[in-house]
Amino acid sequence: MASLGVFGLLQLVLLVNYLKYTLSAAKFNKLMIAFGIFISIVAIAGIVLATKLGLIAPWTGRFYSLWDTSYAKIHIPIIASVSEHQPTTWTSFFFDLNFLIWLFPVGVYLCFQELTNEAVFLIVFAVLSSYFAGVMIRLMLTLTPVVCVCSGLALGFH
Incomplete structure (x- = not known):
């Protein structure tokens, strides 16, 4: 699982580098702020939902x-x-x-x-x-x- 997570992070780094060179600095900054907020909300909601559904055991x-x-x-x-x-x-x-x-x-x-x-x-x-x-x-x-x-x-x- 850890190697799959690192692979996913490397794909995100590749996407960010691509967008950095293709977009203007102002558009890139706006996109990164929106993307960061979106990912944070999705991650927190996913952890809460997975805990409520029993997919993740409660914290010990x-x-x-x-x-x-x-x-x-x-x-x-x-x-x-x-x-x-x-x-x-x-x-x-x-x-x-x-x-x-x-x-x-x-x-x-x-x-x-x-x-x-x-x-x-x-x-x-x-x-x-x-x-x-x-x-x-x-x-x-x-x-x-x-x-x-x-x-x-x-x-x-x-």
């Missing part, structure tokens, strides 16, 4: 605990009692990532030096995965790939 306590870290302790203690749902301790970061934890911020800093599409992707990936890895210990798996890439950038910089 795990989902809510990603955004509000005290949700599981207050409302669903069984989720809070599972060790993999606990917040990550600093020692886990140092134990799991070893010396790469010291190179990771340097790699992110180097991404800010030249803001290409790839660098912006790495910055967003680093910020989001750092947050989620801090919320739940099992989400350290989402942090590891970006730590490896950014540390590699730091080591390979000359």
Whole structure:
């Protein structure tokens, strides 16, 4: 499903680039604003409708605990009692990532030096995965790939 979603996004990028070069700047801006509002409304309505029809399961306590870290302790203690749902301790970061934890911020800093599409992707990936890895210990798996890439950038910089 993720690859299909990326394929769809690439088709949208191709369409936007085509329209950017064929339309005037004023028409293109109006079209993009209208298109953005339309897509937002359709997406929100689609999620609400799919949830109401039962195509998408209702949001679970795990989902809510990603955004509000005290949700599981207050409302669903069984989720809070599972060790993999606990917040990550600093020692886990140092134990799991070893010396790469010291190179990771340097790699992110180097991404800010030249803001290409790839660098912006790495910055967003680093910020989001750092947050989620801090919320739940099992989400350290989402942090590891970006730590490896950014540390590699730091080591390979000359």
